[in-house]
Ligand code: DHB
C-alpha cells in the first residue's frame with residue numbers, strides 16, 4: 001500500500017472512532033446536564049492522572065479487559081488475559097535451575113511453578129520462551145514501587161526437550177491499586193474495593209505460534225470473583241499445593257515446606 005493511501009486509511013479509522021467517542025461524550029454531557037464546575041473537575045482529574053503517571057493504570061483498570069476480549073478468542077489455545085501496566089521488556093534471561101531474581105531476604109513462601117507448553121495440535125514445544133513477572137509477597141512490582149531491585153521477580157526462560165519448565169519464585173500477594181492516587185480515589189468514590197487476586201503474569205512465545213499473554217490465579221483467593229479489573233478467567237485458576245515431602249524438598253535444596261503450582265500452556269499456530 002502506498003504511504004499516502006495508508007495514511008488515509010489510518011486517519012479514516014481515527015476520524016470514525018473519534019466521531020463515536022465525541023457522540024458518546026456529548027450525549028453524556030446532555031443527559032447529566034454537566035455543569036462547568038464538573039467539567040473543570042474532570043479536567044483536573046485527568047491532569048492528576050497524568051501527573052501521577054496513572055494513565056496506563058486507569059486505562060487498564062477500566063478498559064483493557066474489553067480490548068483483550070475483542071482481540072482474542074482462545075480457539076483451542078490457552079485463554080489470554082491482559083498484560084496490565086507493570087510489564088517491563090528485557091527481563092533477565094535465566095539459567096537452569098530457573099529462579100526469578102529475588103532479594104537475599106525476599107519475604108514470602110517459596111513457590112515452584114512448573115508446567116509445559118504445547119501446540120493446539122498437541123505437539124510439545126521445546127524451546128518455547130516464558131517471560132514471567134509478578135508482584136512480591138507485599139503486592140509490589142519492581143520498577144513500580146520504591147526500594148526494589150531492578151527486575152526483581154521478572155525473568156525469561158525456555159522449555160526443555162519435553163516442552164516442560166519449572167521455575168522457583170515466591171507466592172505473590174494480592175495486588176491493591178494505590179488508594180491515594182486518582183485511580184484509587186475514583187474506585188473509592190464508586191464504592192468499589194481496590195484488589196486484584198494474587199496472580200502470575202506470562203508472555204509465552206514460540207516461532208510459528210501466536211504470542212500468548214496471560215495470567216495465572218490461585219484457587220480460594222478471596223478476590224477471584226471481584227477482581228477490580230475483571231481479568232480472571234476460570235480456566236486460568238490453578239491449585240496452590242503445599243509441598244512437605246522431604247524428598248521432594250531436598251531435591252530442590254529446601255528444608256522447609258513450600259508451595260507448588262502447575263500450568264500447561266497451549267499456543268495457537270500462526271495463521
Ligand atoms: C492491573 C493489572 C495488573 O496485572 C496489576 O497487577 C495491577 C493492575 C490493571 O489492569 O490495572
Ligand code: FE
Pocket residue numbers: 084086135175199201
Ligand atoms: Fe499484575
